[in-house]
Amino acid sequence: MNAPLTPGFAEPVLDAQRCFRAVLEAMARPGRVQALPALPEAPAPLAPAAAAVLLTLADADTPVWLDAGEAAAAWLRFHAGCPIAASAAEATFALAGGVPPALRDLSQGTEEEPHRSATLLVQVAALAEGGGWRLTGPGIEREHRLLAAGLPAGFEAEWAANHARFPRGVDVILCAGDRLAALPRTTRLEAG
Amino acid sequence: MSAVPAARPAEDAAAEGGEDRSDGSAGRLAGYNLGYLDENTKRMIRRTLLKAVAIPGHQVPFGSREMPLPYGWGTGGIQVTAAVIGPEDRLKVIDQGADDTTNAVSIRRFFARVAGVATTERTREASIIQTRHRIPETPLREGQIIVYQVPMPEPLFRLEPRVAETRRMHALADYGLMHVKLYEDIARHGQVAISYNYPVMVNGRYLMAPSPIPSFDNPKMDRMPALQLFGAGREKRIYAVPPYTAVKSLDFEDHPFQPVRAPAACALCGSQESYLDEVVTDDRGGRIFVCSDTDYCHTRQAAQPREAAE
Numbered sequence: 001m002n003a004p005l006t007p008g009f010a011e012p013v014l015d016a017q018r019c020f021r022a023v024l025e026a027m028a029r030p031g032r033v034q035a036l037p038a039l040p041e042a043p044a045p046l047a048p049a050a051a052a053v054l055l056t057l058a059d060a061d062t063p064v065w066l067d068a069g070e071a072a073a074a075w076l077r078f079h080a081g082c083p084i085a086a087s088a089a090e091a092t093f094a095l096a097g098g099v100p101p102a103l104r105d106l107s108q109g110t111e112e113e114p115h116r117s118a119t120l121l122v123q124v125a126a127l128a129e130g131g132g133w134r135l136t137g138p139g140i141e142r143e144h145r146l147l148a149a150g151l152p153a154g155f156e157a158e159w160a161a162n163h164a165r166f167p168r169g170v171d172v173i174l175c176a177g178d179r180l181a182a183l184p185r186t187t188r189l190e191a192g
Numbered sequence: 193m194s195a196v197p198a199a200r201p202a203e204d205a206a207a208e209g210g211e212d213r214s215d216g217s218a219g220r221l222a223g224y225n226l227g228y229l230d231e232n233t234k235r236m237i238r239r240t241l242l243k244a245v246a247i248p249g250h251q252v253p254f255g256s257r258e259m260p261l262p263y264g265w266g267t268g269g270i271q272v273t274a275a276v277i278g279p280e281d282r283l284k285v286i287d288q289g290a291d292d293t294t295n296a297v298s299i300r301r302f303f304a305r306v307a308g309v310a311t312t313e314r315t316r317e318a319s320i321i322q323t324r325h326r327i328p329e330t331p332l333r334e335g336q337i338i339v340y341q342v343p344m345p346e347p348l349f350r351l352e353p354r355v356a357e358t359r360r361m362h363a364l365a366d367y368g369l370m371h372v373k374l375y376e377d378i379a380r381h382g383q384v385a386i387s388y389n390y391p392v393m394v395n396g397r398y399l400m401a402p403s404p405i406p407s408f409d410n411p412k413m414d415r416m417p418a419l420q421l422f423g424a425g426r427e428k429r430i431y432a433v434p435p436y437t438a439v440k441s442l443d444f445e446d447h448p449f450q451p452v453r454a455p456a457a458c459a460l461c462g463s464q465e466s467y468l469d470e471v472v473t474d475d476r477g478g479r480i481f482v483c484s485d486t487d488y489c490h491t492r493q494a495a496q497p498r499e500a501a502e
């Protein structure tokens with residue numbers, strides 16, 4: 001017997017609007033950490049910020065892949081109405097609580113339709129501005145510093161390859177607790 | 193299972209046309225969903241916007257909805273604004289630089305009614321500025337979003353009418369056709385004969401139509417601290433320029449881009465820097481030049497007596 005589902009957004013219309021603005025700001029200013037103003041009661045191990053992003057953006061048109069277990073998948077299916085993808089390669093949104101899938105294995109879009117690429121949400125241990133990577137590119141005046149704790153060692157090299165595939169490529173949203181930061185494919189990343 | 197069961201009654205009421213049932217506490221019509229659009233449409237536009245921001249200058253197709261305004265009234269810009277706007281925002285709407293045209297007033301009232309948002313005519317106070325044909329003279333800052341109403345998003349459409357072909361050109365960054373056109377302009381007229389919608393390169397990769405703003409405004413797009421969003425309703429395209437992104441008007445080394453401005457001062461505020469409209473003052477051919485940006489001009493006029501006294 002399944003446990004009862006925890007609630008989604010308290011005020012679906014307003015909460016989705018506020019969360020979208022935080023995600024839009026994050027994508028427009030890569031590496032700036034945004035605190036989400038409204039959070040659903042997501043089942044562990046789904047981080048509240050990752051759950052809020054998926055409630056804001058996912059629906060019947062967007063297959064979601066996640067490694068967070070059956071309770072999280074059931075919660076998401078119910079509150080977002082999204083299909084759960086069998087593999088990360090088929091997903092519009094992929095969510096990794098554990099080791100993320102390789103960026104090159106996700107949908108890259110095409111040269112003519114680079115927007116048809118996946119967005120990868122990665123739950124990390126912590127996010128902090130002021131140290132760590134040096135980020136440059138669109139959305140960044142000079143340089144943003146971002147420390148993302150808990151990513152696999154090969155991530156920087158993977159990201160360099162992803163950036164080089166522009167205009168194709170995956171966009172990443174890093175989530176920690178109720179906060180997030182984005183890395184659109186345009187962002188150049190140097191180890192700090 | 194709907195993601196947002198609570199929103200259903202409001203959407204249904206909106207679909208019926210929604211008579212005036214103003215909800216005094218929220219200041220917005222009770223019969224409309226926030227921002228007029230239903231939640232499915234907003235989610236689709238929001239996903240489109242995020243991909244547009246991630247690929248600066250690339251036109252992303254979207255499922256444009258019918259809006260209660262005819263095309264040409266900025267239905268693309270309105271849908272973008274509707275997907276973004278919330279109760280914490282303060283909205284400014286300009287048409288050719290002016291806040292008081294029928295078009296600008298209608299759009300402002302529309303959002304005050306369906307989103308319950310505060311509105312303003314002051315560029316400085318606005319969090320979202322929806323615009324047709326101008327960028328305000330007052331420099332935009334971080335925290336602001338400018339939404340352009342775009343009639344034709346494809347910069348190559350006069351040169352290559354086949355959509356599939358323009359898509360291929362963007363994929364290959366093959367913009368030779370546009371360079372040839374500009375070069376022919378220079379050969380024929382001694383300069384590029386484009387004063388509106390002058391094509392730009394975004395982040396060194398995508399050729400982009402800056403909506404029909406005057407070329408005078410093009411330099412304001414370059415490394416602008418505010419986020420720039422573009423909505424084309426009829427053509428069903430959304431594109432974006434993130435903050436601090438390079439936006440370069442196409443030119444040649446021996447013929448650098450030169451923004452055009454009437455060589456005059458504003459008759460009302462004396463500005464030598466602002467973009468000017470020519471206004472006929474009588475039936476004997478009298479003409480003056482005044483700022484196209486009404487907020488900028490009013491602000492300068494209001495400041496002048498004090499400046500003179502100091």
Ligand SMILES: [Zn+2]
Pocket residue numbers: 458459460461462463466482483488489490492
């Ligand atoms: Zn003036």
